[in-house]
Amino acid sequence: MWKAVASTVAVASIAMGVNLAASKPAQAQDLALNLCTYVQGDDRMRMRQRIREERIRLRQVYEGVRCNDLSLIQFALANGSMDIGTFMVSQLPASTLSRTGDLAWAEANGHGDSEVAQAIRERTED
Template sequence: MKFVTTLLSVSLILGGIAFSTPAKSADMASVLAGFCDNVATDNKSRVRKKLKEAGVKLRHIYDGITCGGENLVRYAMTKNAQGAGEFIVKRMPASHFADSGDLDWANANGHGDSEIAKAIKDR
């Protein structure tokens, strides 16, 4: 049920962006441009600022963002971006991590002791 709700939310957000004026779509793209770079450099304040400028909540766009072929949490772990990764985990609902497999992935890839993995366990 949560998957359907999440899918519907993402569809509505992306649909709103698609049918907005071209300038607004360009603004959204420019605001979120460099988002992965900010995660990779562990710039938590910049990640927060990008989301605020875009006027979106991370949980609404999380499934649509990939960095280096990985989701944001896994990307943060591979880049050792502890601050940004913990921020991302705290902004996502706890139920997301129950089904995501991110903790298993972290343990299998040597990131099980990271602060991000601990934050996922605490959720």
């Protein structure tokens, strides 16, 4: 299952505004692959550790990382990774959650009743 993730991870400008310099695309690719793997395995602790090691915030890289052409939250929903999905929702600003369309995707793909979708609704209400 890990190989399926590895072969389809796409990174779009993950290095912008982060400690990962544009001259280190392999490091950015490695980080993206790790994040996708942690989401697939519902491993919140390892994700938090890796983010801390890189001295970044999830909000800095969230929109640049795609797993099997899905955002990290969409990928969490598709894999039933509710713990890490709700963690990511708590780490992202409401504006990012609104802009990415993760809630609309969840509702359109049968995940509208999930705890992650509910967490997104709560964060984006105002």
